[in-house]
Amino acid sequence: MLKLTDIHSYYGHVHALRGVSIELKKGSIVSLLGANGAGKSTTLKVISRLINPKQGVYEYQQGSMLRTSPGDVVKKGIIHCPEGRRVFPLLSVEENLRIGAYQVKDRDQIKQGMERAFHYFPRLKERMHQKAGTLSGGEQQMLAIGRALMGQPKVLLLDEPSLGIAPLLVKEIFNIIQSINREGITILLVEQNARKALEISDYAYVLENGEVALEGESEALRDNDRVRQLYLGG
Amino acid sequence: MQIIVSGLIFGFVYGLAALGLVLIYKTTDIVNFAQGEMAMVTTFMSFVLLSQLGMPYFVAFALALLFAALFGMIIYHVFMKRVQTSPPLNQMVLTLGLFLVINGIAGLIWGYHPRSYPEAFAGDPFQIGSVFITFNELFMVGLTFILMLVFYLIFRYTRIGLAMRASSQDMVAAELMGIKVSHVFMSAWAIGAVLGGVAGIMTAPFIFLNTTMMMDILIMAFAGAVIGGFISLPGAVVGGLIVGVYENLVSYYIAPELKMVYTFILIIVILYVRPQGILGGPKFVKKV
Ligand SMILES: Nc1ncnc2c1ncn2[C@@H]1O[C@H](COP(=O)(O)OP(=O)(O)OP(=O)(O)O)[C@@H](O)[C@H]1O
Ligand SMILES: [Mg+2]
Numbered sequence: 001m002l003k004l005t006d007i008h009s010y011y012g013h014v015h016a017l018r019g020v021s022i023e024l025k026k027g028s029i030v031s032l033l034g035a036n037g038a039g040k041s042t043t044l045k046v047i048s049r050l051i052n053p054k055q056g057v058y059e060y061q062q063g064s065m066l067r068t069s070p071g072d073v074v075k076k077g078i079i080h081c082p083e084g085r086r087v088f089p090l091l092s093v094e095e096n097l098r099i100g101a102y103q104v105k106d107r108d109q110i111k112q113g114m115e116r117a118f119h120y121f122p123r124l125k126e127r128m129h130q131k132a133g134t135l136s137g138g139e140q141q142m143l144a145i146g147r148a149l150m151g152q153p154k155v156l157l158l159d160e161p162s163l164g165i166a167p168l169l170v171k172e173i174f175n176i177i178q179s180i181n182r183e184g185i186t187i188l189l190v191e192q193n194a195r196k197a198l199e200i201s202d203y204a205y206v207l208e209n210g211e212v213a214l215e216g217e218s219e220a221l222r223d224n225d226r227v228r229q230l231y232l233g234g
Numbered sequence: 235m236q237i238i239v240s241g242l243i244f245g246f247v248y249g250l251a252a253l254g255l256v257l258i259y260k261t262t263d264i265v266n267f268a269q270g271e272m273a274m275v276t277t278f279m280s281f282v283l284l285s286q287l288g289m290p291y292f293v294a295f296a297l298a299l300l301f302a303a304l305f306g307m308i309i310y311h312v313f314m315k316r317v318q319t320s321p322p323l324n325q326m327v328l329t330l331g332l333f334l335v336i337n338g339i340a341g342l343i344w345g346y347h348p349r350s351y352p353e354a355f356a357g358d359p360f361q362i363g364s365v366f367i368t369f370n371e372l373f374m375v376g377l378t379f380i381l382m383l384v385f386y387l388i389f390r391y392t393r394i395g396l397a398m399r400a401s402s403q404d405m406v407a408a409e410l411m412g413i414k415v416s417h418v419f420m421s422a423w424a425i426g427a428v429l430g431g432v433a434g435i436m437t438a439p440f441i442f443l444n445t446t447m448m449m450d451i452l453i454m455a456f457a458g459a460v461i462g463g464f465i466s467l468p469g470a471v472v473g474g475l476i477v478g479v480y481e482n483l484v485s486y487y488i489a490p491e492l493k494m495v496y497t498f499i500l501i502i503v504i505l506y507v508r509p510q511g512i513l514g515g516p517k518f519v520k521k522v
Pocket of ligand 2: 040041042083159
């Protein structure tokens with residue numbers, strides 16, 4: 001349903017992506033793994049059109065996306081939940097959720113979206129009128145995912161949702177990612193926590209220095225010697 | 235009493251001009267030194283429509299504000315958009331440069347002799363209690379008050395207002411929500427220019443129309459904005475009112491020539507006691 005082919009991308013002179021090709025099959029969870037600086041976040045930014053690749057093909061539902069604006073990417077149902085959460089600190093929890101539905105015009109859908117967010121994260125409902133900047137790190141992550149859900153995603157891009165979060169909550173968040181996927185939402189999951197990511201995903205790519213070094217069924221990668229050594233701690 | 239009331243009347247105008255400054259700063263992170271000159275041009279436009287083309291006051295007023303909005307958008311689109319991610323110093327130099335250029339061009343077009351500018355409503359002052367006030371002054375206060383209220387409601391309760399607040403806190407995240415951040419910034423410039431333009435048109439009858447008319451007002455508006463905290467919209471209004479009253483008190487009890495000096499003394503004292511301004515909080519960290 002979404003496909004990058006041979007994508008090259010630069011930051012000034014830094015060649016961040018050197019021919020990345022990945023594909024998301026409808027309804028799957030795909031993990032994107034790799035060390036710091038491998039190009040994972042950059043790949044997501046290419047997909048959400050925050051940055052324009054120098055070369056390569058980007059297709060979504062059979063159409064090229066390389067002339068689409070970030071706003072239209074959102075309209076088409078590709079929602080990017082960025083690294084470091086980036087909730088709007090001075091807006092209330094409720095306003096953060098509302099702004100997540102900025103491209104959704106139908107009031108009923110916004111209301112349903114709100115209920116869905118509260119269904120997954122009841123804590124957010126209790127904190128509805130609190131400023132997002134005063135939430136704990138874990139709560140901010142919940143809000144960031146809730147906000148992304150408000151945009152009615154067909155494809156959800158999650159950048160390190162477990163970063164800096166206590167183990168118990170990590171487990172919960174991974175469970176929620178699976179539930180979201182069971183609703184039919186395709187997920188691209190960027191993770192440092194390779195073990196967890198490989199547990200819940202169907203397929204995985206490993207990036208090294210801006211290139212896909214390895215790919216395969218998640219189950220197969222879990223048993224791969226190289227992956228075990230480098231990313232699963234032996 | 236009379237002095238305080240007159241001060242408040244001007245305070246509302248300063249507050250409005252300060253609101254324009256703070257809105258642009260808060261949303262786009264740019265301190266617009268050209269704000270006063272943009273307002274001056276808008277006031278001249280209204281004068282041309284009014285006196286040279288003979289339009290009725292309110293038609294000229296509305297058209298001039300429309301011009302102000304367009305002017306703000308053009309300034310953003312042509313100049314500010316390019317420096318949006320540049321260092322603050324570059325942005326400041328650019329708005330200072332615009333200040334000089336706009337001032338120079340206006341001088342070439344309209345010359346340097348002052349002209350008298352009509353009030354919205356003529357009429358002698360009447361007495362309320364111990365205070366004399368003109369109908370025109372009531373209009374000034376009423377209009378600025380309504381504008382502030384409308385502005386507050388838009389900012390607080392509408393979709394575009396929410397988009398403005400979100401974009402001012404995190405441009406990239408706002409973009410990821412599907413907000414066209416450049417459009418939001420352009421509207422901030424348009425609204426800021428309109429608020430400044432109203433302030434210009436309101437003060438012109440009192441100080442004669444000329445190309446330097448907005449200098450003092452810009453300084454007063456800056457004073458109001460700084461006192462209010464520079465990122466607080468209500469702070470800008472409160473700061474403007476304080477500056478208006480204070481300026482009038484200084485003019486009356488000390489000396490009118492010294493009002494600028496004393497205004498700066500007030501800024502220094504307030505910032506010494508409360509470095510973040512009266513209603514300003516710590517500025518949140520902005521990520522790029
Ligand atoms: N804004 C930027 N300007 C310049 N270089 C950048 C920028 N963002 C990323 N890079 C560089 O691009 C490369 C890929 O960065 P990217 O953020 O995609 O890595 P990542 O895989 O997400 O890493 P991490 O796990 O640390 O988040 C890195 O070498 C990084 O230094
Ligand atoms: Mg990253």
